[in-house]
Every structure is written in C-alpha cells, then in structure tokens.
Amino acid sequence: MAIREIIEVPNPLLKRVSDPVEKFDDELKTLVDDMFETMYDAPGIGLAAIQVGVPLRVLVIDLQPEDEDAEPVPCDHDGHHHHHQPTKKEPRLFINPEILDPSDEMKAYQEGCLSVPDIFAEVDRPATCRVRWQDLEGKTHEEDMDGLMAVCIQHEMDHLNGIVFIDHLSRLKRNMALKKLQKLRAA
Template sequence: MAIREIIEVPDPRLKQVSVPVETFDDELKTLVEDMFETMYDAPGIGLAAIQVGVPLRVLVIDLQPDDPDAEPVACDHDGHHHHHQPTKKEPRVFINPEILDPSEEHSLYQEGCLSVPEIYAEVERPARIRARWQDLDGNTHEEEMDGLMATCLQHEMDHLEGVLFIDHLSRLKRNMALKKLEKLRKAA
C-alpha cells in the first residue's frame, strides 16, 4: 500500500480521457488499495485514478456517512474528524462505470475536489441515476442512486472524461475560482 501524489489543476493529465480497464489483475487491486489510502489521507470522499496520474476508468468512493463535518462533496481540508476516525466505513469501487437513466430532476450540491484544493462551488446534476459498473473481479453491478452518492459518482465519472467540477461553472465563476486557488498557493 502506498499514498500516491494527487495531481492538481492545471496539470494537463486531468483533461485526458481515461481508458477502460480490460485486465482485472493484482496490479488493478494494488491501484485501488493505493487510491483508498490516498483518498483517506487527503481526506476526501471520492477519487478517480487519473487524479493519481493513472488514466484508467477506476473510481473509489467512501461517503463516510458518520462524519458530521465532511463537506457535501469531496474534500474538507481541515478535516478534523477524519483524523480521529480513519476507519473505512463504506469503501466502494467502480470500474468502467456508466450512467443510465439520469433523472430530469436536478439537485444542487456544494462540490469540491482534491485536484482543485480548497475551492468549493455549487454544481447542478441529475438528482437520481441508475449506475452500471464492474467490481475488482470484473462482475457487473447495477444500482439506483440518489442524494450524495449520485452526485459523487457523477463528479468522479466526469474525471474519466477529463472534466472537472469547475468546468460546470460559468466562465466568470470558473476564472474566479482559479484566481482564488492561485492566491491560496502563493500564500502557502
């Protein structure tokens, strides 16, 4: 197990489209273990393989529902509670995920991203989806999702297409977010 480096904007790799997983082997299992370790360490609630520089269609999500202070989506960087309870709660792996039947009804969540540190913005997405994906053994699953899980899965799946949550914002809001990030980096 190893914590891998999370790449951040404007790394061009975040814009590439990830390729499907074809071999369900030990290398894939190691990647997924490392992704969980990296995500919990950050801490965050979702991570796509491309965020650790691997352009494969692999996502890990753990909403860690007991944490009252977690950000609605992705990364709460002061994360006090995560460190007191580093327990894995509901780790889930999605390989080659697809979305079927997105609802016409949309929901709005404040989202963040480990690759766009400390920036949060409201993003509108279908409130309910049906998802289909494979597990580490290559078996196919289907599930109806709503609420935070639906939002988080869609957010992570965007990464597979080279899309970040800030790409859903107006150009003005996106530029403001990126300027803010630059300022935060200079201050650090």
C-alpha cells in the first residue's frame, strides 16, 4: 500500500476522459488499495483514479458516517478539550460505473474536491440515481443511491469524464474559485 500524490487543477489530466477497466488483476487491486489509503490520508470521502494520475474508470468512496454507537473520543489538538464522534469506515469501490436513471428532482449541495483544495461551492445535481458498476472480480452490481451518496458518486463520476465540480459553476464563479485557489497556494 502506498499513498499516491493527488493531482490538482489545472493539471490537464483532470480534463482527460478515463478508460474502462478491462483487466481485473493484481495491478488493479494495488491501485484500489492505494486509492483508499490516499483518500483516507487526505482526508476525503471520494477519489477517482485520475486524481492519482491513472486514467481508469475506478472510484473509491467512503462517506465515513459518524458512528452513533461509539463513545466520543476526546481530542485536544487546539488546546481546548473537545469530544470527537468517531466515524465508521464503509469503503465502497466502483469500477466502470454508469448512472442509469438520474431523477428529475435536483438537489443543491456544497461540494469540495481533493483536486481543488479548500474551495467549496454549491452544485445542483439529480437528487437520486441508479448506479451500475463492477467490483474487483468484475462482477456487476446495481443500486439506487440518494442523499450524500448520490451526490458523491455523481461528483466522482464526473472525474471519469474529465469534469471537475467547479466546471458546473458559472464562468464568473469558477474564475473566482480559481483565483482564490491561486491566492491560497501563494500564501
């Protein structure tokens, strides 16, 4: 397992359309392991292979919901004593995913992206969708997605088609986001 470098805008690879996975082999398994490790380290809730520079149709997602059953963990990173609700790991892997029937109903959600660090913006997407994908063995699955999972899978699937979430914004808002990013980088 290794943490791989996450590429950031304006890296041209982020505009590339990723290729379908055809070989379900050890190399793919290593890529997936590395993607999970990279995502958790970032930390993020979703990562597409292209974000670590590999143009394959592979997504990892873990919404890491708060674990209601666990005891809150004290954390003291800023001199104040807080309790931090631990999260559950619920790793999900999607290979060659397709969106089958996005709902007409749209939902706005404040999105961010590991390839566009520290920038958040509201994006409208279908509120629910059905997704078909393959697992590491190449077996096909289908599931209806809603809530944050629907948002996240659509956001990650955009990466496979060369789209970053700020591409959904008006040109003005996108330029503002990119300017802000440049400022943050310069700081």
